[in-house]
Amino acid sequence: MASSFSTNDVLTLSNWKIFEKIHIKNEPAMNIQQSIKKNTRTEVILAEIEAMIINGTLTSGERLDEALLAKKFGVSRTPVREAIRALTAIGLVQNTCRQGAEVAQISVSMLIEMFELMAVLEGMCAQFAARRATNTERSEMFSTHKELEKTFENNDHEKFYSVNLKFHDQLYAASHTQYLAGETLRLRRRLSPYRMRVTYQPGRMRASLDEHLEILTAVEAGNSEQAMAAARSHMRLIGNELEDFIASLSNKLQK
């Protein structure tokens, strides 16, 4: 294990294991089975592997063995290969000459840049949503916000994560953009293994609710500048907490 942790270091399995010990309680694994019944075999396998990356079953730098995965899911290698190809396109998986496909490794400085870009993209979605959201879209976002409050009160971590995503999905849709919404979604997927961990940090869920309300209020008022600022700072706070985590990790490792 490294004795110090710089921004150019790759987030490794051991780093994340330490982080998980500090911050993450026993959250349940994501249940993705229900929603994928109707989808094709490749989509099912893709969702399965993506969930394994997001919940940390497969960790950064870990090799994706086609044959092993095929056996695990009881399918042929073809859907596994196609799923790996799709995950490579999202950036969650990378190809190395030495050992083939592996869970993408990412440097801390790159991760911070990606969170910064995420803040800009979310801000743009919110900005357009404030100008273009229909009444129905606004009231749907408001009900999702109410639902999120309820999951927070019930301390339902798993549901909080998925309802939180639903709120953001609705925000992207309300922007009435196609390319922007698509790219925002793509980057969000790419960042999801890291975001999921941040979401569970103490205090983050409560703060998220307040920040969502700020975005929502600005969208309701049709105030695009304020909506953009609120959405940006919501994402930036997530990024900041990630930096705090990195700093805490560095202290821990230097002891």
Ligand SMILES: [Zn+2]
């Ligand atoms: Zn949020």
